[in-house]
Amino acid sequence: MSVLQSINAIMERWLGRFLISLTVVMIATVLWQVLTRLLARIAVHHQWALQLAPSKWTEELASFLLAWIALLGGSLALRRGEHMGYDSLYLDFGFQGRARCLRFVQLCVILFGGLLLIGGAMLVSMTLELEQTTPALRWPMGLVYLAAPLSGLLIICFACERVYLAESEEELLMQSATSADRANTGVHT
Amino acid sequence: MTLALLAGVFTLLLLLRIPVAIAIGLSAFATMLVDLPALAAATTLAQRSVTSAFTFTLLAIPLFILSGKLLAAGGVAQRLVRFARAAVGWMPGGLAVTNVFANLLFGSITGSAAATTSGIGGFMIPAMKAEGYPRGFAAALTATAATTGLLLPPSNVLIVYAMVAGGVSVGALFLAGYLPGLLLCSLLVIVAAWMSKAGGYGKRDQFPGWRALLQSALGILPSFILLLIVMGGIVSGLFTATEASAIAVLYALILVLGVYREIGFRQLPQLLLETASTTGMVFMLIGTSVALAWVFAYANVPELIAQWVGVLKEHPWAVLLAINVILLLVGTFLDVTPGVLIFTPIFLPLMVGLAPEFGLTGDEMRYHFGIVLVFNLCLGLVSPPAGTTLFIGASIAKCSLSELNRPLIPIFATGVIALLIVSYTPSLTLWLPRFWGLL
Numbered sequence: 001m002s003v004l005q006s007i008n009a010i011m012e013r014w015l016g017r018f019l020i021s022l023t024v025v026m027i028a029t030v031l032w033q034v035l036t037r038l039l040a041r042i043a044v045h046h047q048w049a050l051q052l053a054p055s056k057w058t059e060e061l062a063s064f065l066l067a068w069i070a071l072l073g074g075s076l077a078l079r080r081g082e083h084m085g086y087d088s089l090y091l092d093f094g095f096q097g098r099a100r101c102l103r104f105v106q107l108c109v110i111l112f113g114g115l116l117l118i119g120g121a122m123l124v125s126m127t128l129e130l131e132q133t134t135p136a137l138r139w140p141m142g143l144v145y146l147a148a149p150l151s152g153l154l155i156i157c158f159a160c161e162r163v164y165l166a167e168s169e170e171e172l173l174m175q176s177a178t179s180a181d182r183a184n185t186g187v188h189t
Numbered sequence: 190m191t192l193a194l195l196a197g198v199f200t201l202l203l204l205l206r207i208p209v210a211i212a213i214g215l216s217a218f219a220t221m222l223v224d225l226p227a228l229a230a231a232t233t234l235a236q237r238s239v240t241s242a243f244t245f246t247l248l249a250i251p252l253f254i255l256s257g258k259l260l261a262a263g264g265v266a267q268r269l270v271r272f273a274r275a276a277v278g279w280m281p282g283g284l285a286v287t288n289v290f291a292n293l294l295f296g297s298i299t300g301s302a303a304a305t306t307s308g309i310g311g312f313m314i315p316a317m318k319a320e321g322y323p324r325g326f327a328a329a330l331t332a333t334a335a336t337t338g339l340l341l342p343p344s345n346v347l348i349v350y351a352m353v354a355g356g357v358s359v360g361a362l363f364l365a366g367y368l369p370g371l372l373l374c375s376l377l378v379i380v381a382a383w384m385s386k387a388g389g390y391g392k393r394d395q396f397p398g399w400r401a402l403l404q405s406a407l408g409i410l411p412s413f414i415l416l417l418i419v420m421g422g423i424v425s426g427l428f429t430a431t432e433a434s435a436i437a438v439l440y441a442l443i444l445v446l447g448v449y450r451e452i453g454f455r456q457l458p459q460l461l462l463e464t465a466s467t468t469g470m471v472f473m474l475i476g477t478s479v480a481l482a483w484v485f486a487y488a489n490v491p492e493l494i495a496q497w498v499g500v501l502k503e504h505p506w507a508v509l510l511a512i513n514v515i516l517l518l519v520g521t522f523l524d525v526t527p528g529v530l531i532f533t534p535i536f537l538p539l540m541v542g543l544a545p546e547f548g549l550t551g552d553e554m555r556y557h558f559g560i561v562l563v564f565n566l567c568l569g570l571v572s573p574p575a576g577t578t579l580f581i582g583a584s585i586a587k588c589s590l591s592e593l594n595r596p597l598i599p600i601f602a603t604g605v606i607a608l609l610i611v612s613y614t615p616s617l618t619l620w621l622p623r624f625w626g627l628l
Binding site: 016019020022023024026027030031033034037038059060062063064066067069070071072073074075076077078080082089090101102104105108109111112115116118119120122123126144145147148149152 | 202204205206207208210211214215218228230231232233234235236238239242243244245247248251252255428431432434435436438439458461462464465466467468469470471472473475476
């Protein structure tokens with residue numbers, strides 16, 4: 001068990017670094033697009049001789065990065081307990097009930113991760129076989145879809161750890177504290 | 190049959206505390222199994238998850254999340270509170286009115302109800318408690334006022350709506366949200382002042398004088414220049430919503446790191462990581478909701494509902510009312526983003542068909558209905574017993590949800606009145622976009 005825990009801790013750290021780099025590149029890409037589009041517009045306006053075409057690849061690269069950030073970030077958010085859930089019934093359970101409930105939740109999470117893993121792997125192999133590519137960059141579509149099985153795999157690894165932890169007191173405390181933590185986390189709505 | 194299965198699985202999963210996105214994903218999968226083999230269903234789910242994120246328009250979402258986080262961490266919230274207090278603190282129910290106004294200002298910058306509840310509530314709820322306002326009242330008021338952030342641009346939910354509705358300009362939709370958001374806030378100001386007065390809560394501040402007001406206004410000026418650049422750029426067509434969001438990130442970086450200097454470069458990786466994580470959460474909701482919408486379309490649900498509501502076709506206003514009620518009920522359990530993704534394909538065609546009855550063109554109805562839909566689902570965020578922002582407000586105020594219920598009744602009723610006014614007065618939503626020649 002402790003092996004999985006330490007592997008997960010390492011994976012989480014590297015996942016975090018990877019996501020930060022992807023986000024920085026994504027922002028830079030969109031800013032580059034704004035710049036080239038504005039320059040192109042100014043060039044047309046002043047009838048400059050040079051040809052400035054707004055780059056087409058930026059949109060695709062940025063969307064590609066978004067797909068990866070979204071899928072991998074989703075697994076990180078699950079790890080950090082940021083996803084919203086309703087705990088009105090959960091709070092009525094006793095200790096045993098809560099532990100059972102938590103275990104069931106994590107099993108559902110594993111099932112979901114499994115669907116992403118298997119469905120995503122199917123997509124990757126299908127699109128690679130058909131040699132489907134993205135329109136502008138001509139990258140294989142399989143590369144875009146690869147984010148899904150990876151995310152599924154991470155989700156499964158993270159959730160397996162929590163299945164075993166479900167009975168530990170620490171885990172129960174953490175779970176009941178999440179509604180207070182939400183103040184600092186869920187910012188999507 | 191399909192619908193019953195779906196509703197059953199979804200409710201069961203939600204009650205057992207499964208994260209909402211996963212509950213949506215698994216119930217979509219379970220429903221697909223009725224007609225599809227398991228492998229095909231899994232592939233469809235994974236495919237919707239990826240393709241819904243592989244979209245340039247939705248890139249604005251992570252970027253607005255980041256700029257909101259930068260501004261929230263960088264000291265904008267307390268400056269807004271200072272200005273709001275100087276501007277309206279002298280009114281009856283001083284701090285309560287300040288609370289609503291500060292939520293409006295902050296919501297219009299961050300475009301997120303949860304961020305606004307925690308950002309403004311973090312300052313206002315303790316301040317209100319210290320002045321003798323009941324904590325349940327403080328929390329209920331903050332949670333409701335914070336939902337205006339979703340109506341006031343830039344709003345990520347409106348971007349999502351523009352994508353599913355198709356053929357809707359984000360700029361015009363953004364403009365359409367202003368007046369309904371302001372209406373909700375003005376009504377909330379009235380009810381907050383009235384409740385404070387009736388309950389004998391708190392006291393009125395003295396007007397601090399024009400000089401102090403001007404000084405506090407200078408403190409928030411940079412944040413509003415940002416809003417001006419973003420909205421001006423989008424409305425004039427100079428740049429798209431996505432490009433505006435990138436500019437917002439750049440501007441927020443310069444403002445927070447260069448001018449306010451309350452955080453430094455050291456905190457940036459943490460904020461970027463939080464952004465990636467929040468983005469992942471939002472897109473998991475989007476991906477699974479898109480999969481669920483696909484299941485609905487596959488099972489002909491939009492047509493079924495159209496037939497069902499079609500009974501009322503003679504009375505278009507009743508149709509709208511029925512939709513209002515359904516969305517209010519559903520909004521209690523469903524977050525705003527999935528609500529928009531799931532219900533737009535179901536109700537929008539119906540409403541566009543009824544547009545002439547409301548004296549609108551089909552195109553105008555797309556904008557009007559978008560605002561009504563989002564407004565409706567926003568109220569779901571604060572409708573007991575399961576509203577998201579209610580949880581956040583209660584946890585900041587350190588009180589139980591049941592303590593919120595009583596003060597929430599008049600506040601929530603005000604929200605419903607505002608919703609009905611907005612729903613049945615299309616000219617309110619459409620006035621600004623028409624004025625700017627976008628419709």
